[in-house]
Each structure stands twice: as C-alpha cells, then as structure tokens.
Amino acid sequence: MTRSFDVATAPEHYGNHQLGIYAQGLKGQLPELPLRYEDMEARAREVLPPAAYWYVAGGAGETSMAANRSAFDRYRLLPRMLTDVSQRDLGRTVLGKRQVSPLMIAPLGVQEIIHDQAELGVARAAAAVDVPMILSTVSSFALEDVRKELGTTSGWYQLYWPNDDALATSLVQRAEKAGYEAIVVTLDTKMLAWRERDLDGAYLPFLKGQGLANYTSDPVFCAGLEKPPQDDMRAVVKHWSDVFAAPARTWDDLARLRDATKLPIVLKGVLHPEDAIKAREAGMDGVIVSNHGGRQVEGSIAAIDALAGVVDAVGARMDVLFDSGIRRGADVLKAIALGADAVLIGRPFAWGLACAGQAGVEEVLRRLLADIDLTLALTGNDSLDGLSRVSLAP
Numbered sequence: 001m002t003r004s005f006d007v008a009t010a011p012e013h014y015g016n017h018q019l020g021i022y023a024q025g026l027k028g029q030l031p032e033l034p035l036r037y038e039d040m041e042a043r044a045r046e047v048l049p050p051a052a053y054w055y056v057a058g059g060a061g062e063t064s065m066a067a068n069r070s071a072f073d074r075y076r077l078l079p080r081m082l083t084d085v086s087q088r089d090l091g092r093t094v095l096g097k098r099q100v101s102p103l104m105i106a107p108l109g110v111q112e113i114i115h116d117q118a119e120l121g122v123a124r125a126a127a128a129v130d131v132p133m134i135l136s137t138v139s140s141f142a143l144e145d146v147r148k149e150l151g152t153t154s155g156w157y158q159l160y161w162p163n164d165d166a167l168a169t170s171l172v173q174r175a176e177k178a179g180y181e182a183i184v185v186t187l188d189t190k191m192l193a194w195r196e197r198d199l200d201g202a203y204l205p206f207l208k209g210q211g212l213a214n215y216t217s218d219p220v221f222c223a224g225l226e227k228p229p230q231d232d233m234r235a236v237v238k239h240w241s242d243v244f245a246a247p248a249r250t251w252d253d254l255a256r257l258r259d260a261t262k263l264p265i266v267l268k269g270v271l272h273p274e275d276a277i278k279a280r281e282a283g284m285d286g287v288i289v290s291n292h293g294g295r296q297v298e299g300s301i302a303a304i305d306a307l308a309g310v311v312d313a314v315g316a317r318m319d320v321l322f323d324s325g326i327r328r329g330a331d332v333l334k335a336i337a338l339g340a341d342a343v344l345i346g347r348p349f350a351w352g353l354a355c356a357g358q359a360g361v362e363e364v365l366r367r368l369l370a371d372i373d374l375t376l377a378l379t380g381n382d383s384l385d386g387l388s389r390v391s392l393a394p
C-alpha cells in the first residue's frame, strides 16, 4: 500500500529537496534532469554542439582538471554522532555580509554558447535560490542587464583586466554604478592556455563576436572603433583582441585599480601562499584559490591542495574563497573545513543551463544545497561555521 507523504509539513531545511524528489516518485514522476553530476554532463553533451560542449568541459590538457577531483578524495570527513542537528545553518559571512549559504556562481564567460538565456537565465536562477553570482567580463549580456535580473541577490563583477587603464576603470565603475558589490580580478588568464580540445575544433567563440557584450556596451571601448559596434563586428573583435591581454601587468599595477573603485577587490586564481600575502599587502580584500578549473596551467597543483597553505598565510586577515572541482556537498564541506569562507560553483551550473536553461541552473543549486545540508547533519554538525580541520580525518 502506498502511504501519502506531504513534504510541506516537513521541517524547513534545504535537505527537504530530497524528500520532494521522493514524494514526486510516489506519484510516479522521476526527476527530469539526471541526478548525478556525471549524468547531467552526459545529457548536456547530447544537447550541445560538440565545440560548445568541449569549450566548457575541456581544460588545458586534462591532468590538472582530473587532479582537481581526485585530490578531494584524499580529504575525508570525520563524522561525529549523537549531536543535535535538528536546526542547521548553512550561512557564511563573505566580505562582511552574511549570505544564506556558502555557494556563489563562478564567472563563466560566453554563456550564449550554452543556452540562449545565458547569463540572464543564470541570474534569474541565482535570484530564485539566493546564491550570489559573479558575472564574467566576457559575458553574452551587458553587466547592467544581468544585474537587474539578480534583484536583491548579491552580484560581483569579474574583471578581465585589459591593457587599457581607461577601459578597466570604465568597466569597474559601470559595475559599481549598476549595484555590483565587489570586483573579482582574474589573474590566471593573462593569455589563453594551450587548450587542446578547442584547438582540435579550431574554436574560440570570442572571435565570432560572442561574449563581448560588456565591451560593445562600453563607451571607452567603443571610442576606439571607427563605426558603431553593430556595423563592423570584425573591427570589434580586432580591437578586443588588442586590448584583452595585459601580459606585462605586475603587483604594482594593482594600486591604480584600487584607486578606480570603492568596491572591495578579490583576486581570483591565487595558488601560492606568498601571492596571497602580496594580495593582502596590495590592499586587496580577498582571494579566490582556483586553478581556473584546470583550464590554464596544465600540470598545476590541484586547487584544493593549495587551499590550506593560502588560508594559513592570510586567512585571519582576508577572505579566502575557493573553486575548481566542487561537484557535491561533501566537496563543499571539505573546502570549508580547510578554511574557505565560500565556494564557487562552475561547470555544474553550466550543465544545468545546457539541459534546461534557468530551471536547470536552479535545480543544480537546490540539489547541491540539499546535499550540503544533509551531509552537514550526518557529520554531526549544525552549522558550516562550526567546521574546521578537526572535521577532517587526520
């Protein structure tokens, strides 16, 4: 006999998403999107053109990408029993602001290759689940338009720091005016790595004018064009490729960027503890420990293996965030136990976007939150703030 189950009467926890799925099962309904991360990626692979799939899935070579995952297995949670976990708090304080969970949406460029809704759909999903979003400089919609979709949910703006200071200033000041709350400067992409999968398909979407909305909507960028951007896309791409890269930049240049905005600045792509110390000395507000999802330095350290060193160097004095390899709730707990203040979700939300647009991203976020909540409880903890290295097996 089938007994009825009403998820609405269950206590309010992110983990209830699990009960919701089982309750649908009682009505004969299976989840529309595959549950396992790996199966969701396989579904995305079916729906995306091969070049777009590989642009997201690929790395620079693939050993660092694989290491990002396998390294997580070397850290094991050490559960405690008979603690009261009836009330749980997934909140984290990041740049002085309390957020309801440790999750943030990582900056992923050129999302129009994944789904027509691109960053607008992702922003709507982020707002629905109240997960802060970091918008890439190389986005498919202009930063002002994406910010509007976030409503009251926090947005940060990720800067690809161009070699033209006036353009950099224009971008960060537009972000500040639009209501973004922090600037993330990505340091690990001074140039594009040797990406075998993309080279195999001779595929770089920016060269077709995709992902350039923040440039074509920028007065400083457009002042460098002879015609309006819509009238000469080849000139747009040429000018973009002239200004994008700034290989000569050093730590000393940060002072000018610091002066260009009142917003907190967070440096993304820091792996060495001494670079984290330099970031602090340069007046930065945080760092994101990341190897760009294994897309830049093939053979680099797995990002999770770099986290403790950076936390030990600067964690008491600035925020330390983490990305590269987060797939499941346990990964989030491990990163927080090692000292991360928050974690960025990258490829998993891209697969949700590919499979079902905004709804797919929302579902990925809700599932991850449920997994975090249940894993937290089952390890005997009632708050993420209570995790520390003691929560990991020695």
Ligand SMILES: Cc1cc2nc3c(=O)[nH]c(=O)nc-3n(C[C@H](O)[C@H](O)[C@H](O)COP(=O)(O)O)c2cc1C
Pocket: 055, 056, 057, 068, 106, 107, 108, 109, 110, 136, 137, 138, 158, 186, 268, 290, 291, 292, 293, 294, 295, 323, 324, 325, 326, 345, 346, 347, 348
């Ligand atoms: C398709 C794609 C595009 C990306 N674009 C950007 C970007 O524009 N700016 C940036 O700072 N990082 C970018 N990243 C890196 C992510 O922000 C993040 O560091 C990475 O995805 C984390 O690895 P994971 O997705 O394997 O967890 C991109 C990653 C992917 C997969």
Ligand SMILES: CCCCCCCCCCC(=O)C(=O)O
Pocket: 109, 138, 189, 191, 192, 206, 240, 241, 242, 244, 245, 292, 295
């Ligand atoms: C002149 C060509 C330079 C191309 C640079 C592209 C930057 C990559 C932007 C997106 C990204 O971060 C990614 O990982 O992909």
